[in-house]
Amino acid sequence: MDRRTFIQGTAALTVSAGLPYKAFAQARAFAPKPGAWRTVDLVTRIEIDDPKGKMQAWVPLPSVNEADWFKSGETRWTGNAATVTRVRDPKYGAEMLHVIWQDDDISPVIEVTSRIQTRDRAIDLTKPDTSAALSDAERKLNLTGTDLIPVDGIVKQTADKIVADAKAGTDIEKARAIYEWVVENTARTAATRGCGIGDVAAMLKSGNLGGKCADLNALYVGLARAAGLPARDVYGLRVLPSQFGYKSLGAGSSNVTKAQHCRAEVYLTGFGWVPVDPADVRKVMLEEPPANLPITDPKVVAARKTLFGAWEGNWVAYNTAHDIALPGSKHPKLGFLMYPQAERASLLLDCLDPDRFRYTITAKEATAT
């Protein structure tokens, strides 16, 4: 699609201004249950400062569609790019908007609005059913190692030890044993840039199991895969406050520029894809007021119990992809695509420095007219 001139979208939208960010924080049991769908418009705006040379950008688009909990809707954009192309990664189906400006454009800008619908998730792990089986291709994809998540060597050795120590026989016992191990043996490190790197083998070899969600949940995924359980990271963004009183597990405002969060899933026969988020248990420990909570704190205990099998629908899922190439860029593949990316003079900007690489992401809960 060639879009040199300023493009203006037309889709009707009524925003319930301010409503989502009024105080939702009522303390109640942390028990997400599938209920009402919530509609959110996610607006990503990129401006290239000090424009020069070849300039392009890649904006991750919500590209997860799961009938029970997430629907990726339409995407619109405005801006002055020379070309805007919707690109789909062939391996994982991750979508992004590839934006190219004319060389030396004096004020490159793109604003992308994606509508999604989301709701809480909870799997009753006491009642197996006839959930759709995983295809052979999906099983293989979600059991295979990636560039930063090998499933052999120290990852396999660690997974085997966890399973053996827990005397875990069934898949659900293995999945839970790995979850408990990650919760008990890792730590959230405030100083980690962004969401971390997700170099699982490095973490295990160094013994430094600190990090953030892309580290801790990647560790879960790697260990689960190494134990023979299909698992995947789900890269996304917190967009709404938690309705369960967890300040640390929700967006603090409509500005979600730095609210990226990666979750995880493990596939269990009889239950389908099961949500897991050991990284958020450690986040509650570190950040939930008054902060630095012990693992025995009731808020931590509740989060730990809930986040194996459930999660709150206050978050946008972008994709489940690893080792993503940016089309048109000479830069090596990215470990994951959870942040907007851009190049100026053919050099990739630092996506973890949104003050220098000027982008904002805002989220607004909306009701369609």
Added chain:
Amino acid sequence: MFLFALASGAAAGGAPTAPATFQSWNSSAPSSFTLDDLHGQPRDLQAFKGKVVLLHFFATWCEPCVAEIASLQRLTSIMRDQPLAVVAIDVAEIDLKVRAFFEKNPADFAVLLDRDRAIARSWKISALPSTVILDPGLSPRLFVEGDLDWSRPDIITTLKTLYPAGADAGGK
């Protein structure tokens, strides 16, 4: 597999850990490589032949690495005109971030960009920071996983044992 964590002797923050120490290099290694420097110019390891080379793998996000870069700069100043070269290899970061770091922390040694981790992998680097010390024939001799103060006299003495025959090992 590439290991991309802090070296175990280089925990950021936390309690002091045992200092990193020299180990003998006991595995194979590539005979050469070419990487871009901060200005996009290709640099070949072979160009450093004839000097003791500190092949230093680091990243700017790694807190101990930042302190170690300062000590490598001190070493470079102390050993000016000596047959020793520091070749710092940034692992898997974007060019602009590394450039910005060295604008704030100028260095007189070569800084190369291993954008896709290929060179770190080929040298079997398992944590950052790590340093491989090559003799003047570019054969790996010593290895350090973790951070060191390279300006320490005992470290300099060790480096001088690898100098080419006939080189001035007196130092300054």
